Amino acid sequence: MSEFKLNNVVNLLTNIVKDPSRKDELYPAVEKLATMCLGPAEYGEHPSIGAKLESDTMDLPYLPNEILGEIASYLDPKALKNMRLVSRHFAGAASHTWVCSLASGRTLQPKLVKLARFLSLLVRFPALRVRVLDLTLMAEVLRVHEYGYNWAWEQLQDSEQVDFTEEDMDIIHKVNTAHAEVVRAADNSFIYTGAYRTMLCLIFKFCPNLASVRPRQNLLDGHANGWIDTAVFKELSFYKPGLPLNDIFYGEYQYDTVHERVTEYIDEFGDTITEPGAGPQYTFVEDLMTAILFTGRLDKIKIEELHF
Numbered sequence: 001m002s003e004f005k006l007n008n009v010v011n012l013l014t015n016i017v018k019d020p021s022r023k024d025e026l027y028p029a030v031e032k033l034a035t036m037c038l039g040p041a042e043y044g045e046h047p048s049i050g051a052k053l054e055s056d057t058m059d060l061p062y063l064p065n066e067i068l069g070e071i072a073s074y075l076d077p078k079a080l081k082n083m084r085l086v087s088r089h090f091a092g093a094a095s096h097t098w099v100c101s102l103a104s105g106r107t108l109q110p111k112l113v114k115l116a117r118f119l120s121l122l123v124r125f126p127a128l129r130v131r132v133l134d135l136t137l138m139a140e141v142l143r144v145h146e147y148g149y150n151w152a153w154e155q156l157q158d159s160e161q162v163d164f165t166e167e168d169m170d171i172i173h174k175v176n177t178a179h180a181e182v183v184r185a186a187d188n189s190f191i192y193t194g195a196y197r198t199m200l201c202l203i204f205k206f207c208p209n210l211a212s213v214r215p216r217q218n219l220l221d222g223h224a225n226g227w228i229d230t231a232v233f234k235e236l237s238f239y240k241p242g243l244p245l246n247d248i249f250y251g252e253y254q255y256d257t258v259h260e261r262v263t264e265y266i267d268e269f270g271d272t273i274t275e276p277g278a279g280p281q282y283t284f285v286e287d288l289m290t291a292i293l294f295t296g297r298l299d300k301i302k303i304e305e306l307h308f
Helices: 003-018 020-038 065-072 077-084 088-093 095-103 112-124 149-160 166-185 195-205 230-235 284-295
Strands: 106-108 134-138 212-216 254-256 264-266 272-274 281-283
Touching: 003 020, 003 112, 003 195, 020 112, 065 077, 065 088, 065 095, 077 088, 077 095, 088 095, 106 112, 112 195, 149 166, 166 230, 195 284, 212 284, 254 264, 281 284
Parallel strands: 106 134, 134 212
Antiparallel strands: 254 281, 264 272
């Protein structure tokens, strides 16, 4: 799947969502997205819902779908996946549990490919849509602290009442360097162009029973985003479970909806700098509220509070 082509489709969806007069173009566009992520739609018998026994599985002991489905409900995700690969009969019998497992406990990150695949599943599997009752959203992105690494680590040092050893300083330098490199290489255009907001709008729209949205910070166990091995933090002399490292590496994003980039920021002295001609500023909160308003169910979707 070409991320470039995927971007083009998402940009098309963004333009459609912004223009209510183009609403008739919405479903063909999301189907195009689903085709890119999942392949062409299959009509008639589908491997995930068919109940026909193939010749190479005829020797398997026969069990009614109801019993196989009950067995599937007790399996963990990995075992459930393996069960569905046994035969079309097993896949069909376990389809209800499989769909439910896809819908429950979803945590969505502001990543193009991951959101596109989840939206594609909603498009292709109507049974999945109605079972999405709550979603967790990662509300922060990697960013360099506005006051710099030294200030952020000193704040941690003061709050935890600890002293850094030479070994700690070496680890901190290594982590800071890795973090700075990944932030420098990060492409946040998916967020800044409004494409992330569009994907949230469509995902929420395709989940008619969505009742709760839970914004979440990137906690220590959430550092596994590819930029660092979380085990390195445990080598710090003052490490303890729940050590508040989040604010050093992550923060709420903010962007200009007109210029589609950052035009307002805090300088090293703590002053807010706004570029001349800057447009309206959006953060995660505005993106989330826009998505909920798009569904027309503002009074039915509860947002759990998150303090940054």
